[in-house]
Amino acid sequence: MAQALPKPALRPLLPADVPMLAAIFVAAIQELTGDDYSEPQQEAWAAVADDEVAFGKKLAGELTLIATIQNSPVGFASLRNNDHIDMLYVHPSVAGQGVGAMLCDALEKLAGARGTKSLSVDASDNALEFFRKRGYVAKQRNSVTVQGEWLANTTMQKTLGAAAGGAS
Known part of the structure; x- marks a missing residue:
């Protein structure tokens, strides 16, 4: 019989989380973006977390x-x-299991509760489809320099409010 996965929970950031979040950031870039970004691009992107402070x-x-x-x-x-x-x-061990969707849902609800009418994101190429499925619309293509490497992303936007309700 299949065992149910434990349900994810949400909580605010604690200072003690930073080393673990830096490790998640690096692992996600190294293991989930290889189809869209070269190894030097991934290394430059992941290096953002080298300075944990x-x-x-x-x-x-x-x-x-x-x-x-x-x-x-x-x-x-x-x-x-x-x-x-x-x-x-x-x-990467929880990619595709709804954790990203749960985090995005929470940010959308918080932004909406604070009166925000639309939410934007500069989505990496590997995240485009995730945001597109959530109702985000591509607005412009960007090239950014990170640690001397050029990385492409897409600014996407979603209108919050009545149209966003009911998609929980």
Whole structure:
């Protein structure tokens, strides 16, 4: 008989989470983005977490939620200025199991409750379909430099409010 997976839970960021979130960030980039980004691009992107103090300050300066399974962090998402999903990363071991959707649902609800009319995200190429399925619409293609490497992403936007309700 198949065993049910433990249900993920959400909680706010704690300072002690930063090393684990940095590890999730790196693992997600290394293991989930290889079809869309070269190894040098992945290494440059993942290097953002090398300075854990700066990484922690960035997360603490935004509304950051942690997804946990049996009290262990398995993903995180952060909302900047109530209207932009800045980060959304899940550990490869739970990719495709609804953790990212749960984090995104929570940020959309929080942003909507704070009066935000639309939410934007600069989606990596591997995250485009995830956001498209959630009702985000591509607005513009971007090239950003990270640690000397060029990475492409797409700014996407979703209107919140009445149209977003009922999709829980």
